[in-house]
Amino acid sequence: MRRALGLILATSLATAAHAEPLADLAAAQKATIEAWGxxxxxxxxxxxxxxxxxxxxxxxxxxxxxxxxxxxxxxxxxxxxxxxxxxxxxxxxxxxxxxxxxxxxxxxxxxxxxxxxxxxxxxxxxxxxxxxxxxxxxxxxxxxxxxxxxxxxxxxxxxxxxxxxxxxxxxxx
The missing domain is CATH 2.60.40.2550 (Immunoglobulin-like)
Known part of the structure; x- marks a missing residue:
């Protein structure tokens, strides 16, 4: 059970760590389109x-x-x-x-x-x-x-x- 919880926590942290750079990239792309205009x-x-x-x-x-x-x-x-x-x-x-x-x-x-x-x-x-x-x-x-x-x-x-x-x-x- 502890091992399963540890795996779920590790997966959640990895997903959160991955989501933050993707959000940063999406914000940068939006700013780039605004600058392009x-x-x-x-x-x-x-x-x-x-x-x-x-x-x-x-x-x-x-x-x-x-x-x-x-x-x-x-x-x-x-x-x-x-x-x-x-x-x-x-x-x-x-x-x-x-x-x-x-x-x-x-x-x-x-x-x-x-x-x-x-x-x-x-x-x-x-x-x-x-x-x-x-x-x-x-x-x-x-x-x-x-x-x-x-x-x-x-x-x-x-x-x-x-x-x-x-x-x-x-x-x-």
Whole structure:
């Protein structure tokens, strides 16, 4: 009997010791979501990559911004400060769209596409780790220096953010 009571007491203490860190973690997650709501919608870790990423933070940075004609130009980035839409069944939706302009050194827009990217994530969590890959193959441009101008739209909050990536198109193949 004493042994059974000792086992019950030990189990109760272990459960209580385990519950406290879990409660601390839940409180920290709630505070993080509140802080996230104050972060301006923007992006971080934007870089050219050598291939499509395999997940958030899982990418191979490209060592150069010089591309051959017809070579895919892949941009990796991590949006931050976006909102979530509450859905039925305890689900949340994150929805981003992006517009893209190719701009020459004089500032002239040579090509433009609204809705170039349209991506959604539906989850039981308010995910804060989300990434995008945008792939572009440029044909018909002369060798030279250009800029990719991206405008991100958080379709949930209505906020926008933009960023540029300079690249060079090499001559020949």
């Amino acid at each position: 104050k972060v301006p919608f923007s992006q971080q870790n934007v870089t050219f990559v050598s291939e499509s990423s395999n997940g958030y933070g899982v990418y191979k940075a490209r060592g150069s911004n010089v591309f051959k004609p017809g070579e895919p130009i892949i941009t990796y980035g991590e949006p931050i400060g976006y909102g979530w839409k509450q859905l039925p069944d305890d689900l949340y939706e994150m929805h981003l769209m992006a517009d893209l302009d190719i701009v020459d050194t004089s500032g002239e827009v040579l090509w433009s596409k609204q809705g170039y990217m349209d991506t959604r994530l539906v989850s039981h969590k308010q995910n804060m780790e989300f990434k995008f890959d945008m792939t572009l193959t440029v044909d018909g441009l002369s060798a030279g220096k250009y800029k990719l101008h991206y405008t991100l739209h958080d379709m949930t909050s209505g906020k926008t953010s933009s960023f540029d990536e300079e690249f060079e198109l090499a001559s020949g193949g």
